[in-house]
Amino acid sequence: MITKRIIACLDVHAGRVVKGVQFIDIIDAGDPAALAARHAREGADEIVMLDITATHEGRQTLLDTVRRTARELFVPFAVGGGIRSAADAAQVFEAGADKVSVNSAALADPTLIDAIGRSFGAQAVVVAIDARRDPQAADPVRDAKVYVQGGRKPAGRRVVEWAREAEARGAGEILLTSMDTDGTRAGFDCELIAAVSEAVSIPVIASGGAGTVDHFIDVFGRGKADAALAASIFHFGVSSARALKEALARAGVSVRLPC
Amino acid sequence: MRVTVIDYKAGNLTSVLKALRHLGAEAEVTDGDLVPVENAERIVLPGVGHFQATERLDATGLTPTIRAAIARGVPFLGICVGMQWVYAGSSEASIQPGLGHFAESCTRFPDSTEKVPHVGWNSLEMRAGSRLLAGVEPGEFVYFTHSYRAPVTADAAAITHYIGPFSAAVERGNVMGVQFHPEKSGPTGLKILGNFLSWETEEGA
Numbered sequence: 122m123i124t125k126r127i128i129a130c131l132d133v134h135a136g137r138v139v140k141g142v143q144f145i146d147i148i149d150a151g152d153p154a155a156l157a158a159r160h161a162r163e164g165a166d167e168i169v170m171l172d173i174t175a176t177h178e179g180r181q182t183l184l185d186t187v188r189r190t191a192r193e194l195f196v197p198f199a200v201g202g203g204i205r206s207a208a209d210a211a212q213v214f215e216a217g218a219d220k221v222s223v224n225s226a227a228l229a230d231p232t233l234i235d236a237i238g239r240s241f242g243a244q245a246v247v248v249a250i251d252a253r254r255d256p257q258a259a260d261p262v263r264d265a266k267v268y269v270q271g272g273r274k275p276a277g278r279r280v281v282e283w284a285r286e287a288e289a290r291g292a293g294e295i296l297l298t299s300m301d302t303d304g305t306r307a308g309f310d311c312e313l314i315a316a317v318s319e320a321v322s323i324p325v326i327a328s329g330g331a332g333t334v335d336h337f338i339d340v341f342g343r344g345k346a347d348a349a350l351a352a353s354i355f356h357f358g359v360s361s362a363r364a365l366k367e368a369l370a371r372a373g374v375s376v377r378l379p380c
Numbered sequence: 381m382r383v384t385v386i387d388y389k390a391g392n393l394t395s396v397l398k399a400l401r402h403l404g405a406e407a408e409v410t411d412g413d414l415v416p417v418e419n420a421e422r423i424v425l426p427g428v429g430h431f432q433a434t435e436r437l438d439a440t441g442l443t444p445t446i447r448a449a450i451a452r453g454v455p456f457l458g459i460c461v462g463m464q465w466v467y468a469g470s471s472e473a474s475i476q477p478g479l480g481h482f483a484e485s486c487t488r489f490p491d492s493t494e495k496v497p498h499v500g501w502n503s504l505e506m507r508a509g510s511r512l513l514a515g516v517e518p519g520e521f522v523y524f525t526h527s528y529r530a531p532v533t534a535d536a537a538a539i540t541h542y543i544g545p546f547s548a549a550v551e552r553g554n555v556m557g558v559q560f561h562p563e564k565s566g567p568t569g570l571k572i573l574g575n576f577l578s579w580e581t582e583e584g585a
Contacts, residue, residue: 122403122502123498124500149472197564214394216394217394241391241428242390245428293525
C-alpha cells in the first residue's frame with residue numbers, strides 16, 4: 122500500500138542549517154550533511170533542503186553543500202532556493218539532488234517548469250506555493266492567493282489555479298505552505314490543502330502549522346495530503362521521524378515502517 | 381565490479397552512479413559509444429521521464445549492442461523507464477518500440493480516485509526464486525515515481541499494488557528490471573543493487 126511521506130526540511134544559510142530539525146547530541150548541529158543523514162537513518166522518507174541565502178556568492182556554497190549532503194544519502198533529496206533557470210537546476214541535479222523546488226522564479230516565468238520537466242522529467246520538479254486565504258473573497262479557501270517574498274507580497278494568482286497550471290506545465294509535486302498557519306503550531310490549514318489536493322492529480326506536500334502528532338493525522342485525513350513537511354520535529358513531542366510515524370501508524374495512517 | 385551505465389539523456393544519472401560507487405562498483409558512463417557496451421561486464425539502463433527518450437538508444441545503435449550483450453549473458457538491469465524499455469513498448473509513446481525481451485507492453489494507470497503519478501514508498505510482494513531480490517523481505521518498502529507500469533506476468537519478481545497490481549520488478553535469466561528507484565530506496569534499494577553487482581553469470585563471468 123502506498124504510504125504517507127514524512128519529509129524532513131532543513132533551512133540552510135551559507136552552508137549551515139539555520140532552522141529546522143536539530144539534534145542536540147550531534148557534534149555539529151548545523152551541518153546539513155550530518156543532519157540529513159541522521160534524518161534518513163531515523164526514518165524520514167525524504168529530505169528537503171531550502172537555501173535561504175539566495176545570493177550570487179551563495180550559489181557555489183549551496184552546490185558544495187548539496188554535493189556533500191547527497192554523497193551518503195539514499196532517499197529522495199529535494200533542493201530549493203534561488204533556482205531561477207533550467208541551467209541553475211541542472212547544476213543542482215549534477216550535485217546530487219533528485220528534485221528541485223521552484224517558487225517565485227516559476228511565478229515570474231512559468232515556462233521554467235516546462236523547461237526543467239523536459240530535461241529532467243516531471244518527477245524532478247516540485248512547485249512550491251506560499252498561500253494565504255483571502256478573507257475578502259466569497260470563498261476564502263478556494264480563492265486563496267499566492268504570495269511571494271516570504272508571504273509579504275501577493276503574486277496576483279489564485280492558489281488552486283496556479284497549482285493546476287503548474288501540473289499542466291509538468292510539475293511532479295506541489296509543496297503547499299500556508300502562510301496563515303506557518304509558525305503557529307496550531308495545525309495545518311487542512312481545508313486549503315484539501316482544496317488544492319482535490320484540484321490536481323499530482324501529490325501535494327503539506328507545510329505550515331504542525332505542532333502535534335494529531336495535526337499530521339488531520340492533514341493526512343481531512344487535508345488529503347500525500348506528504349507532510351516536518352520542519353521542527355522535536356516541537357511535536359517526538360524524538361524522530363520514526364517516532365512520529367509510529368504514532369501515525371497507531372492512529373491508522375499508512376506509513377513506511379519499519380524504517 | 382565493473383558496471384556500464386547507459387546515458388540516453390533521460391534525466392539525471394548522478395544518484396544511480398553514486399549508489400553503485402557507494403557499493404564499490406567501478407561505474408562507467410556511455411552516451412552513445414558502443415565499445416563500453418560491447419565490453420561490458422554488467423549493464424544498467426536508468427531513465428526517468430518520457431518513454432520517447434528511448435529512441436536515442438535506437439539512433440545511437442545501442443539497442444542492437446545491448447541485445448547482443450544480453451545474448452552473451454551480460455547481466456542487465458533496467459530502472460524505471462529502463463525497466464519499461466525491456467518490454468515490447470509503452471502506450472506513452474506507442475510508435476517507439478522497446479527491446480521486446482518481454483512480450484507485454486506497459487500502460488498508464490487507469491483513471492481512478494487515486495493520484496497519478498504513483499509517487500512515494502510502497503511495499504513489495506515477493507515472488508519466489510528471484511536472485512535480484514534475494515534477502516528482501518515481503519513488505520519491505522521502495523520508492524516509486526511513475527505513471528506507466530508493466531503488467532503482472534510469470535516473469536514478475538515482485539508485485540506492488542496501486543490501482544491494482546503491477547510488476548514492481550521483473551527477472552528472467554540475466555535480464556532484470558525494477559520500476560522503483562533502488563538508488564533512492566534506502567538500505568532495501570542498496571541491497572538490491574548489491575545483488576545485481578554480485579550477480580555471476582553461468583559462465584562465471
